[in-house]
Amino acid sequence: MQRTPLIAGNWKMHTTIAEAEELAAAVAVASHGLADREVMIAPPFTALAAVAKVVAGSPVRLAGQNVCWAEKGAFTGEIAPAMLRDAGATMAIVGHSERRHVFGESNAMINKRLAGARAAGLIPILCIGETLEEREAGRTFAILETQLREGLAGIAGDDPAAVVIAYEPVWAIGTGKTATTEQAQAAHAFVRGVLAELYEKNIASQMRILYGGSVNSDNVDALMAQPDVDGALVGGAALKPESFARIIRFL
Ligand code: PGA
Secondary structure (H helix, E strand, C coil): CCCCCEEEEECCCCCCHHHHHHHHHHHHHHHCCCCCCEEEEECCHHHHHHHHHHHCCCCCEEEECCCCCCCCCCCCCCCCHHHHHHHCCCEEEECCHHHHHCCCCCHHHHHHHHHHHHHCCCEEEEEECCCHHHHHCCCHHHHHHHHHHHHCCCCCCCCCCCCEEEECCHHHCCCCCCCCHHHHHHHHHHHHHHHHHHCCHHHHCCCEEEEECCCCCCCHHHHHCCCCCCEEEECHHHHCHHHHHHHHCCC
8 A cells, every 4th residue: 555645735825927937846845855755736727738848847736726527618717638738738727725615615516527637638626625604513523424425426446546635624725724643644644534435445554644734844754654644734824835844844
């Protein structure tokens, strides 16, 4: 069983093209020569093509921050999987908490996005996570299970590398409040158990589950030491070159 750790930076709605090029260049330098882990960044759509040129020849992978299910057509404001690929992306974030909670995306819509990404050969990162209210009501696992089952409905489980899951408790995103290592491990183990029910056990044991929510250079090592934490999805700290470089080089 081999799960290559993935450190992913989600830049959200930050950076001009010039700023993105500068940040991406720093990430490429920080990723140089690392063979035992993968690094991915998700710049805003407007900067993808420029960033692709900057990271060409480096191990840094690119992702869209969202992706539409359709190949083309009347979908104002959306981006097609082939457009992401054309701009240099090989992955796409789907179901991020901000998409769910600020823009009202449903599990059904996220499932369509995920299927569209997969059909186009992009690796989707399916984000799931409970709100504070849901955690306090003891509904964390029920929420995660629903998000997984509905988000992954109809998605084949033949290739464990083809889909990545990111557990991001909503109360930990951008708040500086990280889940404890115990909370993260418990959620990740639960997620892997659901994946083992959806797919086969040996597939579930090879799928990567990232943790996200206020990951920084101080807490990354302890989080990555948890047996079911296979990487990190990093927001704020991914915009700071020194912090992200240290996160990439987690111990
Ligand atoms: P944060 O964001 O690291 O700033 O909490 C994580 C995310 O939204 O993916």
